[in-house]
Amino acid sequence: MGTDLPILRRLKTSGRVNSYLVLTYLLLVLFGVGGLIVVVGYSLQWAIVEQAKRELSLRGMMLAQAAHEFREHRVRFTDSSFRSWLRTSAHDLSARIVVIDPSTGSAVSSDERPAADALPNPAVLTDAREGRIGVDIHWDQQFLERRLTAIVPFFGGGVQKVVLQGIVRVSVSMTPVQTEIRSTWVRLLGAGAAILMITIMVSLRLARWISTPLQALTLATEAVASGDLNQTVPSVGPEEVRRLAQSFNRMAERVKQLLDRQRAFTANAAHELRSPLTGLRLRLEVLQRHAQQEPHLIQTYLPQMDKEIAYLQRLVEHLLTLAGLDEGQTFPRIPIDLAPLCYEVAEAAELLAREASLLIKVEVPSHLPPVAANAEAMRMVVRNLLDNAIRNTPAGGVVTFQAQGDERTVTLAVADTGQGIAAEHLPRIFDRFYRVESGKTRSGRGAGLGLTLVKSLVETFGGQISVESQVGRGTRFTIALPLIVPEPQHSQSESHPGSSGGLLQLPLTAGGELLAHD
Ligand SMILES: Nc1ncnc2c1ncn2[C@@H]1O[C@H](COP(=O)(O)OP(=O)(O)O)[C@@H](O)[C@H]1O
Ligand SMILES: [Mg+2]
Structure with a gap:
């Protein structure tokens, strides 16, 4: 490989994976193509020389045949007709031709050079006597170049006796052959260089195709590690790298969302805590300063402060529960009959309902089939729903609380x-801190966490919540919780708590009794 500086520089700047890939490619191609060029080059060179030898032998044989004809017509080699034929033939073939008469040892040449110099050595002569054609390449002192020579004997005489009539020695310059060989090598090396260049370009591209997205991923990962979450990497390169990039983007997006949500949650929570605390503080200050002179203020402020504290209590309870759920905390689940719990919460709600001049109808059977849930959490769920209904229903309205069980669910x-609730708000009422601002809302405000919590809890227990509402007519929240079915004979249970749809399978306590709920 050459010391092509730009390439080396590119290798250095484009990282290790890149360099490894490019170097591997280059070495492979270099050895492969190099080896192939050497083998092909030498084969072609050999074939070119062999072809030249064959052609010259053929010419020699044709000349020998012609010389033989001359002899048969009693023309001597020294005769001018023979010499002129020799000259013409040599000119036509760009060759030097010497014809040797073995009987006299004399020779005639097609040019002015002394023919004696062209006499073949004894070994070749012996070959010729035996009828063998000799071809060889050697340095010619007269021409001062390498020449290809063919020595062809020709014979005469009768059927009885065959005699060596003469030997034709024809020689041509090797220059055309050498030129052809050289140009063949040049063509081959040119092709090799082109292949090498293409390989370098392709392998650089290929390497970059693989390593650029990996580098981008590395940089993005480092950025995320140092706290910058606004990272996306392009989904380019090979399939696996693309998938990695997509996973990375999804992960970064998800982490960012979670963090954003967490931040918003904290900010909202702080905001919600601040106003009741300020209210409390102001009233406390007034009381501290003026309670002695104006004792009636106590009567006015204390119930208000009580309400604020109740609100704060509920808010903190909601926040803590949500934070716990966020962290993956679970409520211990035991099989419970929800009926007594429903009555208990409804009873507490009746007080509020009465205050609000509402009628509360409880249509709950005395027993419900067991569900795997947590009593405390379910109390929170029911309390929130009843509380919402009471607070959002004008005086004289009716709140109906129904429960029923069938063979699959408790509803x-x-x-x-x-x-x-207006249709545009419906999809969002389960969002954190989402409140429907409405002038008609009864006393008391909420932080918009109640339904979020209800939904999370219900889903933790494998249930679902749905809502139907018509503005001016009313709202209905429905919760469906899967029943516990007695475990089948084969104990490996396929369904998990929380898996939607399937029935929940938890063992009842000994004797088929439900574990007590508090
Ligand atoms: N039964 C209902 N009727 C009308 N609107 C309701 C009812 N329940 C909830 N909402 C609306 O949904 C919003 C979200 O409810 P929730 O998450 O419990 O928050 P809040 O803390 O305000 O009670 C409330 O602001 C309220 O406007
Ligand atoms: Mg609420």
């Missing part, structure tokens, strides 16, 4: 005759 439903 809880909270319906109200309240203001309803």
